[in-house]
Amino acid sequence: xxxxxxxxxxxxxxxxxxxxxxxxxxxxxxxxxxxxxxxxxxxxxxxxxxxxxxxxxxxxxxxxxxxxxxxxxxxxxxxxxxxxxxxxxxxxxxxxxxxxxxxxxxxxxxxxxxxxxxxxxxxxxxxxxxxxxxxxxxxxxxxxxxxxxxxxxxxxxxxxxxxxxxxxxxxxxxxxxxxxxxxxxxxxxxxxxxxxxxxxxxxxxxxxxxxxxxxxxxxxxxxxxxxxxxxxxxxxxxxxxxxxxxxxxxxxxxxxxxxxxxxxxxxxxxxxxxxxxxxxxxxxxxxxxxxxxxxxxxxxxxxxxxxxxxxxxxxxxxxxxxxxxxxxxxxxxxxx
Numbered sequence: 001x002x003x004x005x006x007x008x009x010x011x012x013x014x015x016x017x018x019x020x021x022x023x024x025x026x027x028x029x030x031x032x033x034x035x036x037x038x039x040x041x042x043x044x045x046x047x048x049x050x051x052x053x054x055x056x057x058x059x060x061x062x063x064x065x066x067x068x069x070x071x072x073x074x075x076x077x078x079x080x081x082x083x084x085x086x087x088x089x090x091x092x093x094x095x096x097x098x099x100x101x102x103x104x105x106x107x108x109x110x111x112x113x114x115x116x117x118x119x120x121x122x123x124x125x126x127x128x129x130x131x132x133x134x135x136x137x138x139x140x141x142x143x144x145x146x147x148x149x150x151x152x153x154x155x156x157x158x159x160x161x162x163x164x165x166x167x168x169x170x171x172x173x174x175x176x177x178x179x180x181x182x183x184x185x186x187x188x189x190x191x192x193x194x195x196x197x198x199x200x201x202x203x204x205x206x207x208x209x210x211x212x213x214x215x216x217x218x219x220x221x222x223x224x225x226x227x228x229x230x231x232x233x234x235x236x237x238x239x240x241x242x243x244x245x246x247x248x249x250x251x252x253x254x255x256x257x258x259x260x261x262x263x264x265x266x267x268x269x270x271x272x273x274x275x276x277x278x279x280x281x282x283x284x285x286x287x288x289x290x291x292x293x294x295x296x297x298x299x300x301x302x303x304x305x306x307x308x309x310x311x312x313x314x315x316x317x318x319x320x321x322x323x324x325x326x327x328x329x330x331x332x333x334x335x336x
Contacts, residue, residue, distance in 0.1 A: 006083070007171045008075065008080045008083050008084060008170055008171050008194075009170070009171040009172070009173060009194060009195070010194075010195050010196075011075055011076040011077065011080040011195075012073055012074070012075055012076075012080070012084075012170045012194045012195060013073065013074045013076075013146065013147065013148035013149075013194075013195055013200075014071065014072075014073060014074075014148035014149050014150065014151065014152070014200050015054070015057075015072045015073060015074040015108070015125065015128060015148065015149065016054075016056050016057050016058065016059060016071075016072040016106060016107070016149065017057075017058055017059070017068055017070065017071055017072065017149075017152065017221055018059045018061065018068070018069045018070035018071075018072070018106070018121075018123075019058065019059065019060045019061070019067070019068055019069065019264075019266055020061055020062075020063035020064070020065040020066065020067060020069050020266075021060055021061075021062065021063065021065075021066055021265060021266045022062065022063070022064060022066065023066075023265040023266070024044075024045070024047055024060060024062060026265035027047060027060045027264070027265050027266075028041070028047060029241065030241075030243055030264060030265055031047075031049045031058065031060075032049075032137070032138075033138075033237065033241060034234065034237045034238045034241050034243055034262075035139070035223075035234050035237075035238070035270065035272065036137050036138040036139030036230065036233070036234055036237070037049040037050065037051060037057075037058070037137055037139070038050040038051070038135045038136055038137040040055075042105065044062075045061060045062035046059070046060070046061055046062070046105060047059075047060040047061075048060070048105075048107070050131070050135060050137075051141075051142040051144055051149060051223060052135075052141070052142060052144050053130045053131055053135075054107055054128050054129070054130060054131070054144075055107030055128070055129045055130070055131045056105070056106050056107030056108075056129075057144075057149050057223075059105060059106055061105075066216075066266045066267060067216045067217050067218075067266060067267070067268070068120060068152070068216065068217050068218040068221065068266075068268055069120070069121060069217075070113070070116075070120060070121040070122070070123050071116070071120055071121075071122055071123065071152055072106060072108070072111065072123040072124075072125060073122065073123065073124050073125070073170070074124075074125055074126065074128060074148070075124055075125070075126055076126070077126065078126065081124065081126050084124055084169060084170070085112065085124075087168060087169060087331075088114050088169070088331065091168075091330040091331055091333075092330050093114055093115060093328060093330050093331055094114065094115075095112050095113070095114040096112065096113055096114070097110065097111070097112050098110070098111040098112065098113060098123070103125070104129075106123070106125075107128060107129045107131075108125040108127060108128050108129060109125070109126075109127040109128075109129065110125060110126075110127070111123050111124065111125040112124050112125075115328045115331075116165075116328065117154070117156065117158075117161065117162050117165050117325075117326065117327055117328060118154060118156065118162075118217045118218075118325060118326050118327075119217055119326040120152075120154070120217050120218065122169070138233075139225065139226070139230045139233075139234065140226050140227055140229075140230050141225075141226035141227075141230070142223055142224055142225060142226055143224040143225070143226055144224075146195060146196060147195060147196055147197035147224075147278065148195065148197055148200055149223060150197075150200075150221065150222040150223040150224055150273075151197065151199050151200045151201060151202060151221075151222045152200070152201055152202070152218050152220075152221050152222070153189075153201075153202035153203075153204065153218065153219045153220045153221075153222070153271075154201070154202070154203055154204070154217070154218055154219060155204045155205065155212050155213065155214040155219045156203060156204070156205055156212065156325065157205065157210045157211065157212050157325050158205075158325060158327055159188065159190065159203050159204075159205040160332075161327055161329070161332045162201075162203045163190060163192065163203060164331075164332035164333065165328060165331050165332050166192050166194070166201055167192075168331050168332060168333075169331060170194045171194070172192040172193065172194050172200075172201065173192065173193050173194075173287075174190060174191070174192060174289045175191040175192065175193050175198050175199050175254070175255075175279065175287070175289060176190075176191055176254045176289045176290045176291065176292060177189065177190050177191070177289065177290070177291040177292070178191075178253065178254060178291070178292045178293075178294070178295050179207075179291060179292070179293055179294075180293075180294055180295045182295075182302075183213075183302070183305065183313065185206050185209075185213060186206065186207045186208070187204050187205065187206060187207065188204070188205055188207050189202055189203065189204040189295070190202070190203045191254060191255075193279060196278045196279055196280050196284075197276075197278060197279075198254070198255040198276050198277050198278060198279060199255070204219065211317050211320070211321065212316075212317065212320040212325065213313050213316060213317050213320075214268075214316065215267060215316050215319075215320075216266070216267050216268040217268075218268050219268060219269060220261060220268055220269035220270060220271050221264075221268065221269075221270055221271070222259075222270075222271040222272075222273055223270070223271075223272055223273070224257075224272075224273050224274065224276065225272055225273065225274045227274070228258065228274050228275070230274070231249075231258065231259070231260070231272050231273065231274040232249070234260075234272050235249055235260045235272070238260075238262045243262055243263065244262060244263040244303075244304065245260065245261075245262050245263075245303040245304070246261040246262055246263050246269050246302070246303060246304075247260060247261035247269075247300045247301065247302060247303065248260060248299055248300060248301045248303060249299050249300075250296040250297075250298055250299020250300030250301070251296060251297045251298055251299060251300075252276075252295060252296055252297070252300075253292040253293075253294055253295060253296060253297055254277075254290075254292050255276040255277045256275070256276060256277050256297075257273040257274060257275060257276035257277075258273065258274045258275060259271050259272060259273035259274065259300075260272060260300075261300075
């Protein structure tokens with residue numbers, strides 16, 4: 001049932017992500033053989049991955065950008081949908097309906113889109129298309145449902161702006177912060193939830209410095225394995241198949257999940273996690289954000305860090321500094 005207090009919290013769930021890449025062969029091998037997802041090759045230029053009975057959770061389309069291009073959010077009902085649309089339009093941001101073809105390839109009946117931070121288009125839909133075809137994958141399953149498919153982590157020079165954006169649109173709530181030194185940079189990471197999942201969006205920034213050390217729009221996309229064996233088996237396959245491991249298996253301090261991070265064929269990372277804390281109704285009533293010192297209780301050791309990788313990161317920071325970060329200031333404050 002929709003909320004009666006005007007909030008959309010709890011009625012929004014991350015449904016799918018859209019990626020543009022020239023490396024569809026590598027993506028097929030990565031998704032199906034390493035991570036263990038169900039793959040559907042629709043054409044030579046379009047591929048989808050399934051995690052569950054939804055037709056699409058990852059949409060990979062051929063293109064030169066080599067990046068995450070869009071996040072698709074399911075809203076539970078028409079009342080919630082109308083609230084989100086009103087928040088966007090009353091602030092003067094255009095919202096457009098996707099074509100029938102665009103909706104079909106995303107596995108939804110209809111979709112609408114509007115501008116998002118860092119150029120990541122935000123798409124909303126109410127009716128996902130479910131598939132009766134059995135899943136063919138080497139993983140036993142993934143945890144989705146009311147918590148959505150996982151989360152997306154974004155690095156930014158404007159953390160307050162991104163935080164305000166998701167609060168304005170989806171009534172996000174702050175779960176907690178993590179302070180961590182990664183590669184010599186002091187990061188502040190904030191974790192936002194829009195439903196019972198501990199976070200659907202993570203926002204990271206370098207403290208005291210307006211820099212962005214990541215080339216891609218998203219730093220990583222997370223999915224949740226159904227079992228510990230699924231997560232550890234995927235970790236082994238990623239290594240055996242020659243894909244790049246970014247962070248070894250470890251346990252996070254805040255949501256307590258066990259996970260590893262590897263590099264996708266498009267350059268952003270994929271985190272495969274298991275057994276994170278959820279913020280159900282009992283916890284929601286008393287939840288207080290905390291600040292954790294360090295991202296991991298144990299593990300999550302950087303893999304392959306060397307002088308060359310540091311130089312590449314410095315070059316990325318310099319390239320990013322030459323361009324203004326894409327933002328949507330209209331959606332970070334009060335209506336006009």
